[in-house]
Amino acid sequence: MAMPNFNDMMKQLQQxxxxxxxxxxxxxxxxAVGDAGGGMVKATVxxxxxxxxxxxxxxxxxxxEMxxxxxxxAVNAxxxxxxxxxxxxxxxxAGGMLGGEDMLKNFNIGQ
Structure with missing residues (x-):
């Protein structure tokens, strides 16, 4: 069984x-643009x-009120x-590295 090369692992993490x-x-x-009311209101984020x-x-x-x-x-969309x-x-x-969806939480994406 080959031992992991920690230098390679560190290089991959840095990349x-x-x-x-x-x-x-x-x-x-x-x-991204979201709209509501058939386009009467548009929000760009x-x-x-x-x-x-x-x-x-x-x-x-x-x-x-409307x-x-x-x-x-529109903003939520x-x-x-x-x-x-x-x-x-x-x-x-990420190419599937570093935990996939769990990693995205670290960037406050989609929460």
Whole structure:
């Protein structure tokens, strides 16, 4: 039985860490759009789950409660899409290493 080469293991961990840093940078560039009310409200978020913009059709501005509900729905839809995109990017970069889905929790993705 061969003994594990700890230098190789450390090198692999360093490479994985570098890949994860690259993915974190890529997530800043990814955007996802969610909409509600048939597109009357649109929210754009980054792959890091930050709201970038909200667009509201002026025709619905007279119904504040509806606007509020639609904004919440659009933001939640966009955040869900961004989390899915982030999971895909992290999974590609990890290549199944370092614990898969459990690893994503360390990056606060999809929680």
């Amino acid at each position: 994985a860490g570098a890949k994860m840093q690259d993915v974190q940078k890529q997530l800043e560039k990814i955007t 980054s792959g890091k789950q930050k709201v970038l913009s909200i667009a509201i059709d002026p025709e619905i501005l007279d119904d504040i 606007v509020q509900d639609l904004v919440v729905a 966009a955040l869900e899409k961004a989390a899915d995109l982030a999971r895909e990017e992290l999974s590609k970069a």
